[in-house]
Amino acid sequence: MFHHYEALLGEEQGLGLKISPENVPVGSMTWLVPDFNASSGGHINILRFMALLKDLGFPEQRLVVVEPHRWGSAAEAQAALNAAFGDNGIMVSLGARSIEPCQYLVATGWQTAYWVAKYRDTAKRLYFVQDFEPAFYAHGTEYILAENTYRLGLIGITAGKWLADKLRHEYGMHTIYFNFACDLDLYRPHERRPSKTKHIFFYARPVTPRRCFELGLLALKRVCDQMPDTAVIFAGWDVGGYEIPFHHLNAGTVAVPNLPDLYSQCDIGLILSSTNLSLLPLEMAACGCPLVINRGPNATWLLPEEEAFYCELDVDSIAETLVAALKNPEEMAGRAALALERSKSSNWKAEAEKVSVFLEEIA
Known part of the structure; x- marks a missing residue:
């Protein structure tokens, strides 16, 4: 129990550097994610935004897979990521202690937020929020831990206006939101096959x-x-x-x-x-x-x-x-x-x- 919850709460890291173009690349972004699989809608969305932002002035995109994960090496995780989501030049490292200085550090699932809040060598700490994650749990320890991540002072980028409004009004977070979209090259009407049912x-x-x-x-x-x-x-x-x-x-x-x-x-x-x-x-x-x-x-x-x-x-x-x-x-x-x-x-x-x-x- 101690190992599990203390790992979720993270630990302070970094030297407290003054972040500038001289010591970190401009536009560098590091995203912390729970372990991924190819069918995870949340991970698909994260990787989509990383790939798009890479071409919009944020060329250095890093993905840190926090513990627990199933990968034996960063190279193995990198190969699996590229196979599942395409090779977009996104670099992978394993473990929350592998974070390196960057301009933007981004939490995703609530399990990553405490690590982001406690990392000192970054200019901006962000939180990519795709759902109200406390509601994934009974109203106990996990609910409280997830809810408290909205009080860590991270800047929220949310999936849709409902989440942005909720986090701003109920927790005082600074938030913006993106609207949902879809891949119109893939999702389009197909010819209906006749059926009496x-x-x-x-x-x-x-x-x-x-x-x-x-x-x-x-x-x-x-x-x-x-x-x-x-x-x-x-x-x-x-x-x-x-x-x-x-x-x-x-x-x-x-x-x-x-x-x-x-x-x-x-x-x-x-x-x-x-x-x-x-x-x-x-x-x-x-x-x-x-x-x-x-x-x-x-x-x-x-x-x-x-x-x-x-x-x-x-x-x-x-x-x-x-x-x-x-x-x-x-x-x-x-x-x-x-x-x-x-x-x-x-x-x-x-x-x-x-x-x-x-x-x-x-x-």
Whole structure:
């Protein structure tokens, strides 16, 4: 227990250098991340911004993988990173004690924030926040430790306006936010294959409690009982261990290149989240799929009410919203068309440029 929690709390490092162009490269950025894997949406977003910022005046991008990690050497981790995310010239090192002096030091998951706050040889300490991470835990030690990272004086760069507002109002953080975007070369409508069955896509993550798998499952049973010509496609995790008493496909973890065609074959998508949204709604919208999303400030910031069907986070409301949408194909098509146009206006490079301007302003 002591080893685990003391490692999370970090330790002071560095000599207290006065950071200047003479001793650190201008625009140098070091990002601390928990151990990565190729399917982690959070890591995909971090690496995306690192690659974009590298071409926007921040040429030295370093990635520090904090403990615990599974790599035997930095070279092994570097090869795995390049294979998973492409070789963008991002340098990898292992362990929080491998941080080197830099202009910007960036925390990502809350497990990295204490190390960033206690490192002295950097000009600016930042926090790339993609969700309200205390909500990942019961209201105990991990919740408190995660929540306290918002009180460390780090400057927040958040995924969406909801998080920026929450951290600013509730914790006094200095924050800016980027909007979600999607890769429009990948995510686009595919030709629909004829089917007499209505297909509901459900982002099913039973291992991620904030995605409300059980609520969705109960609601989907009601929908399929009421509409026998309906089937559910579960994707995001292998749900083969569950007894599911209605027509369904367990797609499991789907390779990213195969997602646009899958989304395009669905009549509607159900995406639930008790915290910040994932990238999925905009990516599905870019494929022309209508969406049912739970209502709340954590979710409605992305798509206006006229571009998606919004429900409450309860079984009755989820089921009723899905049934009402499926019985009104013209309304589904209209909202999907508006959301598709919004997705086409999104651009990751533009969001990275917004962040780069902010970094230059605070330098």
